[in-house]
Amino acid sequence: MQKKPYISMPVIRRLPRYYRFLRHLDKRGVTRISSKELSEKMGFTASQVRQDFNCFGGYGQQGYGYGVHQLCEEIGSILGVDRAHKCILIGAGNLGKAIATHISYNFAGFDLIGIFDNSEQVVGQQIADLRVLPAAGIRRFCSENAPLMAILCVPDSAVKSVVELLYDIGIKSYWNFSHYDIALRYPDTIVENVHLNDSMMTLCYRVTENEKSS
Amino acid sequence: MQKKPYISMPVIRRLPRYYRFLRHLDKRGVTRISSKELSEKMGFTASQVRQDFNCFGGYGQQGYGYGVHQLCEEIGSILGVDRAHKCILIGAGNLGKAIATHISYNFAGFDLIGIFDNSEQVVGQQIADLRVLPAAGIRRFCSENAPLMAILCVPDSAVKSVVELLYDIGIKSYWNFSHYDIALRYPDTIVENVHLNDSMMTLCYRVTENEKSS
DNA sequence: TAGATTGTTAATCGATTAACAATC
DNA sequence: TAGATTGTTAATCGATTAACAATC
Numbered sequence: 058m059q060k061k062p063y064i065s066m067p068v069i070r071r072l073p074r075y076y077r078f079l080r081h082l083d084k085r086g087v088t089r090i091s092s093k094e095l096s097e098k099m100g101f102t103a104s105q106v107r108q109d110f111n112c113f114g115g116y117g118q119q120g121y122g123y124g125v126h127q128l129c130e131e132i133g134s135i136l137g138v139d140r141a142h143k144c145i146l147i148g149a150g151n152l153g154k155a156i157a158t159h160i161s162y163n164f165a166g167f168d169l170i171g172i173f174d175n176s177e178q179v180v181g182q183q184i185a186d187l188r189v190l191p192a193a194g195i196r197r198f199c200s201e202n203a204p205l206m207a208i209l210c211v212p213d214s215a216v217k218s219v220v221e222l223l224y225d226i227g228i229k230s231y232w233n234f235s236h237y238d239i240a241l242r243y244p245d246t247i248v249e250n251v252h253l254n255d256s257m258m259t260l261c262y263r264v265t266e267n268e269k270s271s
Numbered sequence: 272m273q274k275k276p277y278i279s280m281p282v283i284r285r286l287p288r289y290y291r292f293l294r295h296l297d298k299r300g301v302t303r304i305s306s307k308e309l310s311e312k313m314g315f316t317a318s319q320v321r322q323d324f325n326c327f328g329g330y331g332q333q334g335y336g337y338g339v340h341q342l343c344e345e346i347g348s349i350l351g352v353d354r355a356h357k358c359i360l361i362g363a364g365n366l367g368k369a370i371a372t373h374i375s376y377n378f379a380g381f382d383l384i385g386i387f388d389n390s391e392q393v394v395g396q397q398i399a400d401l402r403v404l405p406a407a408g409i410r411r412f413c414s415e416n417a418p419l420m421a422i423l424c425v426p427d428s429a430v431k432s433v434v435e436l437l438y439d440i441g442i443k444s445y446w447n448f449s450h451y452d453i454a455l456r457y458p459d460t461i462v463e464n465v466h467l468n469d470s471m472m473t474l475c476y477r478v479t480e481n482e483k484s485s
Numbered sequence: 486t487a488g489a490t491t492g493t494t495a496a497t498c499g500a501t502t503a504a505c506a507a508t509c
Numbered sequence: 510t511a512g513a514t515t516g517t518t519a520a521t522c523g524a525t526t527a528a529c530a531a532t533c
Contacts, residue, residue: 065523065524067523067524067525068524069473069476069477070469070473072472072473073469073472073473074466074469077450091489091491092491093490099452099455100452100454100455102527104525104526104527104528105524105525107490107492108492108493108526110492111493115492117490117491117492118490118491119489119490119491119492119531119532119533120488120489120490120491120532120533121489121491121533122490122491135476136472136473136475136479137475137480138472138475140475140479142475142479151365151366151368152365152366152369152373154369155364155365155366155368155369158365159467159468163467163468163471165468165471165475166475166478166479206478230474232470232471232474238314240314241314247478247481249470249471249473251467251470252287252288253377253465254287254373254377255287255291256446256463256465257380257446258286258290258352258379259283259284259286259287259350260444261350261351261352261379261381262286262349262350262351263283263461263463264351264356264380264419264420264444265356266351267444267461279499279500281500305514305515306514316502318501318502318503319500321515321516321517322500322502322516322517324515325515325517329515329516331514331516332508332509332515333507333509333515333516334508334509334512334515335509335513336513336514337515
């Protein structure tokens, strides 16, 4: 039973990192860790680590630290990585293929049940145990299989109409690799954006700054 | 000439979004925009937009708004997208291929000059006008071509040794798609992480929360 | 018990929002 | 001039850090 239901966004964004690291420790047989140790290995402050873990109740023991296995399980369960939300992927280019493969190797709460593309060259290909289906079949597939989330790996030119279709079908959660601002158009959706271009420009800024100052 | 040299991290992360949107407007022939209009189309507050633009000096006019073209150019120049920092990509799997293709289509300050992989099946393939080279040749290639940044699309198991090599060669900037924490080991590096797994887990959390509450 | 380390409160810091005078 | 909208200061909000009493 969770103590406090509210976890702030910065904390939520740190949870996956904690989870990955704790799972790593757990696999290596480490049973306990203090907030100080953890903070040093992760680049946070010990204060922040304790503050973060306190959001979801006391899994630590004074004078001892935190039980790695228990904490890992707890964070995993909060994140929901023990679930298997059904999802579909639209756009099976290089990025789509990479993501599809990634999902099947790095299980994190989602079960990929369908891959779609509208290029004839791609339809029929086998990716991560799935055969790429024609985009024309999305609506029917969804009414039969009721996926909860869609992964968008389509070009920016196609994404608007794809989202219109998916939203109409009832899909409200998106992992979006395009630059279309879904959350602005459809405020009742859950959207996680991965904007590679923005990431690259931010890096470019920092590299450029560094060059200037040296 | 920039007024203030300091731009805070949250602002820097917003600059690419401004840049993309302003370029879009510019291409469509829009010449002026007010902070209010911009804020509505981007999901910020007007206050924040003005505050952000003020970091780098007055490109607005009272009673009029901002000149789209001028502002776009200025942000682009701050980001450094008008540069062509030489970079190499390590790991030409699906993700590496997607990124390589992405860079050549969405120019944002970097010029990809080499792609490396250690799999014989991949070496020799043609990606985005480049032929994939054997990983064994990285050191020599770098001493001849002096790339400034490396893109890491290698599996987590290989990344540690790859970074050791690249750092030794003198590369201090990384676009990192693996889960190896470069900045923690090498504090003098510039690292931009894209952690797909963390992004997916954050999405999973939000989807799971949403399910619980409904 | 003494030492260690949490849980939690208070202090600080920084970012966002609000307000409004300046001015085009 | 009147209306609009910026530039900038002040107020608010939230997140991080520091401190320390509680307690294993």
